[in-house]
Amino acid sequence: MRRSTWASILTVVAALALPLVAPSGAGAATARQAAADPLVSQGKAVTASSTEAAGLEPGKAVDGNPATRWASAEGVDPQWIRVDLGSAHNLSRVRLTWEAAHATAYRVQTSPDGSTWSDVYSTTSGDGAVDDLTISGAGRYVRVYGTQRGTPYGYSLWELEVYGTPASSGGGTPVQANGQLRVCGIKLCNQNGKQIQLRGMSSHGIQWYSQCLNTASLDALATDWKADVLRISMYIQEDGYETNPRLFTDRVHSLIEMATARGMYAIVDWHMLDPGDPMYNLGRAKTFFTEIAQRHDNKKNILYEIANEPNGDAVTWSVIRDYAHQLIPVIRQHDPDAPILVGTRAWSSLGVSAGADETEIVNNPVNAANIMYTFHFYAASHGTAYLNTLSRAADRLPIFVTEFGTQSASGDGANNFTRSQQYLDLLAQKKISWVNWNFSDDFRTGAVFTPGTCPNGSFAGTGRLKEAGVWIRDRIRTADDF
Numbered sequence: 001m002r003r004s005t006w007a008s009i010l011t012v013v014a015a016l017a018l019p020l021v022a023p024s025g026a027g028a029a030t031a032r033q034a035a036a037d038p039l040v041s042q043g044k045a046v047t048a049s050s051t052e053a054a055g056l057e058p059g060k061a062v063d064g065n066p067a068t069r070w071a072s073a074e075g076v077d078p079q080w081i082r083v084d085l086g087s088a089h090n091l092s093r094v095r096l097t098w099e100a101a102h103a104t105a106y107r108v109q110t111s112p113d114g115s116t117w118s119d120v121y122s123t124t125s126g127d128g129a130v131d132d133l134t135i136s137g138a139g140r141y142v143r144v145y146g147t148q149r150g151t152p153y154g155y156s157l158w159e160l161e162v163y164g165t166p167a168s169s170g171g172g173t174p175v176q177a178n179g180q181l182r183v184c185g186i187k188l189c190n191q192n193g194k195q196i197q198l199r200g201m202s203s204h205g206i207q208w209y210s211q212c213l214n215t216a217s218l219d220a221l222a223t224d225w226k227a228d229v230l231r232i233s234m235y236i237q238e239d240g241y242e243t244n245p246r247l248f249t250d251r252v253h254s255l256i257e258m259a260t261a262r263g264m265y266a267i268v269d270w271h272m273l274d275p276g277d278p279m280y281n282l283g284r285a286k287t288f289f290t291e292i293a294q295r296h297d298n299k300k301n302i303l304y305e306i307a308n309e310p311n312g313d314a315v316t317w318s319v320i321r322d323y324a325h326q327l328i329p330v331i332r333q334h335d336p337d338a339p340i341l342v343g344t345r346a347w348s349s350l351g352v353s354a355g356a357d358e359t360e361i362v363n364n365p366v367n368a369a370n371i372m373y374t375f376h377f378y379a380a381s382h383g384t385a386y387l388n389t390l391s392r393a394a395d396r397l398p399i400f401v402t403e404f405g406t407q408s409a410s411g412d413g414a415n416n417f418t419r420s421q422q423y424l425d426l427l428a429q430k431k432i433s434w435v436n437w438n439f440s441d442d443f444r445t446g447a448v449f450t451p452g453t454c455p456n457g458s459f460a461g462t463g464r465l466k467e468a469g470v471w472i473r474d475r476i477r478t479a480d481d482f
Contacts, residue, residue, distance in 0.1 A: 037092045041083045041142070041162035048072065048081040052154060061160040069099050072146075072154035079155045082143040083162060088112060088173065088261050089140065093163035094121070094133045096144065099156035102128030105148035110139030112261040113254070116215040117143060126150065140261040173263020174198070174228040177482040180300040181265070181339055183370045186398045188339065188433055190482065191300075198265060198433035199476050200229030202403055204440035204447065205271065206251055207240045212440045212454035213255060220459035221439065222262035226477045230259045231267040231305070231402060231435045236281050237274055241288065249291055256292075260301055267341070267402060267435065268292055269305045276311030278323040278343070286330050293334035304331055305402055307343035309376065317345050317360045324366045332368075340371045341400050348376040348403070350393055352386050358393035365397070372398040379419040381409040387423060394430045401427060401434040406468050411437060411446035415468050424475060436472045448472065 041062050048058035050073035058081050061070040072079040094108050108121040120137035128150055142162050146155045166172060179191030187195040201221060203213055221227045232255045234241055234248055241248045252268060259266040270288070272281050289304060296302050306327050310320050324342045331340060344361065346354035350373070351361075361373060375393070377386055393399055406420040407413045427434050441449040441464075448469030453459070462470050 037163040037165055039161055040085055040089055040164050041160060044086060045084040046070075046081065046160075047084075049079045050076070050154075052156075056156075061157045064159075066097070066158055069156050069158045070160075071099070071101065071156040074154040075149075075152065076154065077149060078145060078147045080143050080145045081155075081157065081160060082114070082141055083160060084114070085140050085142065085162065085164075087140055087166060087176070088138060088263055089162075089164040089166055091120070091135055091137045091139065091142065091162060091164035094131075094135055094142065094144075095159070095161040095163070096131040096133070096157060097159040097161075098128045098130070099158055100128065100151060101153040101156040102126060102150045103144075103146040103148065103155055104150040106144060106146040108133065108135065109143045109145055110137040111141040111143065112139050112215060112219065113258045114141045115254070117145075124148070173222075174265060174480070174482070175260075175263045175301045177480075180337055181303070182337070183339055183372055183398050186394070186396065187431055188372065188398070188400065194482070195431050196433075196482055197428065197431045197480075198228040199480075200227040200231065200264065200435050201225070201439040201448070201472075201476070202231035202267075202269070202435045202437045203233045203255075204438040204442055205233055205235045205238065205240060206248065206255070207235055207238070207243075209438075209440040209442065209454065210251060212449070213258070214455055215258075216457050217439070217454070217459040218258050218262055220457075222264055224460035225473050226480075227264060228480065229265040229267060229303075229433070229435060230255070230439075231269050232256065232259075233269045233271045233308075233438070235271045235273065236284065237272075240271070241284065242281075245284070245288070249288060252292065253295060256296055256299070256302065260299060263301075265301045265303060267303045267305050269308055269402065271308040273309055273311075276309070277315050278307040278310050278320060282323060282326060285327055289327065289331050290334065293331045297335040302335070302338045303341060304335075304338060305341040305343070305374065306331075308403075309347040310343045310345060311347045313354075315345065317351065317356075317364065320345060321364065321366055324368065324371075328366070328368045328371070337370075340368070341374050341402060342366055342371055343374050347409075348374045349382070349386065350375055350389050352382075352389050357389050358397060361393075362396050372400040374402045375399055376401070376403040377423060378405045378407060378409040378411070379423060380407050380413060380416040383419065387426065390423075390432075391426055391430070394426075394432055399432050401432055403435060403437045405437045405446040406471065407444075407446050410444070412444035415445060415471070417471055420471075436476075
């Protein structure tokens with residue numbers, strides 16, 4: 001936009017001098033609330049569809065300096081600028097200070113993940129200067145999307161200001177309340193050293209049921225179910241990762257971002273199952289976890305589950321331990337802080353399904369810090385022997401229940417809620433975190449939604465839940481002790 005410096009300065013001065021219209025009645029109350037909310041966009045990460053020239057980068061629109069600006073390429077529609085607030089926020093106000101090159105038609109949009117957008121404001125009669133907008137929306141990302149220019153030039157903003165508050169209730173989202181988790185002794189602890197219990201849901205295999213993991217369903221999981229954690233189950237075989245590593249790695253990246261935007265923890269589940277020897281996929285695991293750890297090492301909400309259910313007569317605890325010793329350093333090279341969850345023998349039963357127990361781990365633990373051992377149970381199949389082993393093990397080892405169901409080990413059949421409650425009571429007593437299988441509309445009784453629910457829902461409430469879904473949602477929704 002090749003205009004004189006004086007012309008640009010006069011434009012911003014005139015814009016800043018415009019008075020605001022004071023609303024009345026209910027509108028006045030909303031406006032007062034919006035005005036009271038803090039500025040949350042200044043200095044945050046910004047991207048844009050284009051930049052006209054050096055010195056006009058998108059970051060200039062959130063730097064708090066009214067004499068610097070972002071400018072898009074000239075003569076091209078549409079154009080956009082997007083700010084990442086870093087976490088989910090409840091949004092009340094957006095203030096746009098336009099340079100002469102303003103938008104006649106544009107939309108203000110919000111998104112939880114940077115890919116799915118919802119309009120919170122739109123106009124086709126923009127006249128530039130200052131647009132001080134009272135909005136109602138939520139998201140981590142805010143985008144101004146221009147579709148018609150008011151001049152022959154491009155789009156240019158002196159300032160893009162977003163006002164709101166972090167999306168929270170009480171202590172905030174689970175991640176806001178707890179921060180970076182770590183293993184302290186034999187318990188999972190938050191950033192303040194407090195022992196905590198996470199409760200949440202596991203996806204079904206993302207090669208089959210990715211349509212059940214979308215904006216609406218994960219919004220419901222975070223806000224209606226009030227889940228602390230999402231387990232992202234990526235099968236390796238069974239039409240999973242080995243068929244298209246790039247596709248499935250990118251799918252996991254996306255789901256991590258979606259969980260992060262909603263303040264939930266994300267378990268990255270390397271869902272090896274058949275073959276049951278984790279060594280079979282060791283090379284693939286090193287490649288996958290290297291990229292995941294490199295990309296997300298700055299996040300505080302990641303846990304790595306490196307072997308879902310080791311199984312088979314030849315897969316002894318020493319085999320699993322050796323696998324962990326080879327893979328854990330690969331992750332630690334890039335992410336030194338996240339807890340790592342190690343599968344146990346005989347379908348992560350602590351060896352019980354093969355006639356063993358926790359002592360093989362107690363006597364020969366993995367030689368690594370900040371790790372936990374996984375235990376899986378299905379209440380209609382796994383009775384007193386499993387429950388007692390879990391109880392003993394939890395007094396000697398850090399345990400995380402990364403998968404359980406109220407049905408048989410097939411994930412189907414009649415629910416045994418009485419036995420399930422015995423397990424959950426023990427997990428609460430010993431502060432053992434747990435994740436239920438599974439957040440999908442599969443036909444089996446262990447899938448929480450009725451068939452046909454995905455992808456359109458509805459996902460909140462109980463209208464589309466099976467019996468097990470109603471039961472587990474009630475138990476996830478009970479208040480956390482963070």
